[in-house]
Amino acid sequence: MSLEEMPWEETHQARQERLLRQMRGNPRVAYMLLHGPVxxxxxxxxxxxxxxxxxxxxxxxxxxxxxxETEPQPTVRTRGRHRAPRRWWGWPANALGATLLLGLKTLGILGASPTPDMGSPT
Known part of the structure; x- marks a missing residue:
């Protein structure tokens, strides 16, 4: 039945009943029928x-x-602090150790002792 075949205007109640018949099985419609409209x-x-x-x-x-608008944007991305920077104590320790070892080798080659000769206790 199309709207052209209807000689009268459809009432609100008739329209609502027709639409509810068409939407049978819809969970939202079932909820509305059970609890009323929102x-x-x-x-x-x-x-x-x-x-x-x-x-x-x-x-x-x-x-x-x-x-x-108020703050200028940085042009270069700065390095983030996602981890702590490396400690540089290793390089000075290695340099000091290498210097002392070189000094001992030099004294050994020259025949000098790094400690004064105290003599033997016997």
């Missing part, structure tokens, strides 16, 4: 929540653009 305050609360979320996003966007 109250007006739910729709208003959803609109307020959406409006606050939009305002918060707009404020964040405004703050971000304000920061980018």
């Amino acid at each position: 109250p007006h305050w739910v729709k208003v609360a959803r609109q307020h929540r959406d409006q606050k979320a939009r305002e918060a996003r707009q404020a964040a966007t405004d703050a971000r653009t304000e920061l980018t």
